[in-house]
Amino acid sequence: MNKITRVVFTDIGKVTTEHNETELPPLKAHEVRIAPAFFGICGSDLHVLAGGHPFAKPPLVPGHEIAAVVTEIGADVDRVSVGDHVVVDPIMACMECRACKAGRFNLCEPPQVAGFRAAGFARSSHVVPARNCHVAPQSLPMNVLAFAEPAACARHCVNRLPKSALEEVLVIGAGTIGLSIVQALRIMGAGVITVVEPDAHKRELAVKFGALRALAPGELGADERFTGVIDVVAAQATINEACTRVLAGGVVVCMGVPNGPREIPLPSMQRFERDLLNSGMYIPEDFDEVIAWLADGRFDTRDLVTDVFPIDQADKAFQRAKEPSSIKVLIQFDA
Template sequence: MKSVTIQQPEKLVIEERSAPQPLPGEVRIRVTCAGICGSDVHIYRGHNPFAKYPRVIGHEFFGLIDAVGEGVEKSRIGERVVGDPVVSCGHCYPCAVGRPNVCAELQVIGVHRDGGFSEYVTLPAKNAHVVPDSIPDNEATMVEPFTIAANICSQMKPGPLDTVLIYGAGPMGLTSIQVLRGVYGVKEIIVADRIDERLSMAKANGADRVINNANSDLKTELDALGIRPTLIIDAACHPSILPEAISLASPAARIGIMGFSSEACVISQQAITSKELTIFSSRLNSNRFPLVISWMTERKIQPEKLITHQFPYTQVLDAMELFEKDQKQCCKVLLKF
């Protein structure tokens, strides 16, 4: 089989490998479509502290089950499935309380173990989720990105009284807009970003207002509108955002952090406590795949709006360079296997 492998930072090859055999309790997927995520680029560039090399990257993938391991029903062969990249132990404290995404022994497919940028990938059978025929292959590949939004929203519990501010109109921000609008019916969504083309994407995906905070002061803009956000999502991942979000938030607001920056930021305890703010963080997803598949089936979200480019996997370097550098026109890039 052909696999996209990062042998070491800045060294990507498409190499011939033996097809993996599913272990007991596992299935093997013949991958047909996979999505590029920022974390894939980070592994390629050597900026992901969790990745070990060499590594087959890719954690957003769709395909057909073509083999099963011992203990898995053979009737599963032929199923159209998407793979949940979160592989957990099932018995530690986080797993016991329904948060396998921060399992004490967490393995992420495409990071800690080989991923879906390959013609075949193996994973636990419970991680392979059936996709109805009504969802096209391309859209099915988008289930994983939407589970990120589903995960943070499940913690923050948005509702029709909420006025939402989202920092960042990249893929995480855009999926959050769609989920907040189509599933939770929030009152108003404001999006801040520094790229006008990204803000246009935000409007197309359901934002009510957009603000270019490269050219204007966000607090001044919100004050002029008389807006105090009751729910704020940081989908831009810069250390300056959390202190600003705390200052902008309404009393009793919730703030959600989706980023993974290691840079320090300075926040005021008094600013948090005086408004009794709640701050959530969210990593990956905790069993949100069935929920997102149901949203797609019911057309509460429109994943096709986010797919801007497609490439054969043989052009993976071109695809990753486009994803990394063209923030004006590019959102989600899919690879075809």
């Protein structure tokens, strides 16, 4: 018998940390057993906790952003070894559909993502397919590695923009993902980055991470236009702003998660080839690339991780994550 600690959303709004004695399940040939060290709380976890997520309702074990140690490997596993530090891609792809065969596992339907429709990672021992594991250098601290998932979201988003759209980029919204996108834009060679964000501290961070300017909503000049606009909010007002701030021939990327249908100004978009693209999650190469960014310090998480709570205070951690003054809240498993 083994002692397993896990975080459970027992009901809407209720978070508990449970300790159980259980038998560990045997590994299949392609699986690995992992011991998470840290996991990050995401806005989408809060959405599930509040009962507002379309596919996932309490009770469930949350968690899709983790840094973990590999503790056991299945008979056929050769891409990871026991003791490796890994990030685990939470997309449990079917590997059979058209999207999976094209390597676009983020488009596999219906999506089986850990912490939503698939078992969450917020447990001290878990079994995952080896192919979901991305190995990080041992020198990279686990609390930094835990940021790989949001960084992968950001890298994927910036990659959706064609090179020509990267000359002058507007980012609307500078929370965890917006600030990660600013860093990804800088690392990936964007020209001038402008940010619109209501919170003054987050505006300061946007400039620190590479934006030339960070403005409060309403402060942009009336005729300022951009080659690329990334809407990290996806409200009606922001998608409208994005579509009207983009130059003819430019590209808008919707990165925020809209909570319903949105109108877009199609006449001016159609006539002047303003394209609207979307970004949802990431593909495996995004993880490998951001692990390299985190390892050599190009991507800086120090101002992004505002809090770390021990696993037994998971309820407090989720409370803290709801406060707008927090950015990324981590939960630490017992060492």
